[in-house]
Amino acid sequence: MTTISRRSALTPRHLTRTGERLSFVYLERCTVHRDANAITAEDAAGTTHIPSATIGTLLLGPGTRITHQAMSVLGETGAAVCWVGEHGVRYYAGGRALSRSAALMEAQAHQWANPRRRLAVARAMYRLRFPDEDPAGLSRHELLGREGRRVKDCYKAQAARTGITWRGRNYTPGDFTSGDAVNQAVTAAAQCMYGVAHAVVASLGCSPALGFVHSGHELSFVLDIADLYKTEIGIPLAFDVAADDDQDVGPRTRRALRDRINETSLLDRCVDDVKRLLLADPASATAPGAEQDVVTLQSDGGHDVAAGRNYGGPDEETTW
Structure with a gap:
């Protein structure tokens, strides 16, 4: 019995690390839909469930159709989506994956x-x-x-x-x-x-x-x-x-x-x-807080200041 439909919705903070995902999944001549936090590939042989958070790249070959809901969960889980030709030998288009830090x-x-x-x-x-x-x-x-x-x-x-x-x-x-x-x-x-x-x-x-x-x-x-x-x-x-x-x-x-x-x-x-x-320091990309959703504003001297504030006068006001 599958338990996929019982999973709660994922948030960006629960995403699987890139290195722990499947490298790629190639699909052709099927309809791709969503079932909770999984995508489904349906063809004449039946329906296959694929946990979306485990996909690095989804390669969509000829004859595939994908629903809005499927693209939504793939975007939430940070999977890259590429539309390719038969055998995966032509790149047509790609969807940008989720990222937080610049x-x-x-x-x-x-x-x-x-x-x-x-x-x-x-x-x-x-x-x-x-x-x-x-x-x-x-x-x-x-x-x-x-x-x-x-x-x-x-x-x-x-x-x-x-x-x-x-x-x-x-x-x-x-x-x-x-x-x-x-x-x-x-x-x-x-x-x-x-x-x-x-x-x-x-x-x-x-x-x-x-x-x-x-x-x-x-x-x-x-x-x-x-x-x-x-x-x-x-x-x-x-x-x-x-x-x-x-x-x-x-x-x-x-x-x-x-x-x-x-x-x-x-x-x-x-x-x-x-x-x-x-x-210069690769470890800085994995330091605590590196993956937080933080937006700052650029100021003088290479310094960043907090976003969400109005800096137009002596009394700073929260604008969000």
């Missing part, structure tokens, strides 16, 4: 606004991806060149390990089946990682658009974060899936990646990496 967004903007600091973060990202190499002193062009060579080397190494014939990266946007099995698997893994990174970035209150390697796109920072784990997790797993069988590559890649993400606690690691890249 600390990480402000830190991100501070690092991004200065060219020297922005380059320093890009170098730190490279160091996270390839810890055996020191990128200190490298220009942006040099970083891009070295990253490109390392990714090519990763493809070749994985092809040799799995015995797959690798003819290079071949992907036609909007046509998932145009590539061979291993290219389909690489594409599916990449798109799922984008969804995971988007969930973490949004739930931490960062801007998806302010990237340090990628630029000019609304998801530039999401692409930056997803790429941190490309050569370690995404590409090797894609080759494993393609080597096992060349049928149903998309769904099998999603399931395998979901399991790998949960096995390696990647969400916790992703959260820590974002904080380490943006904050």
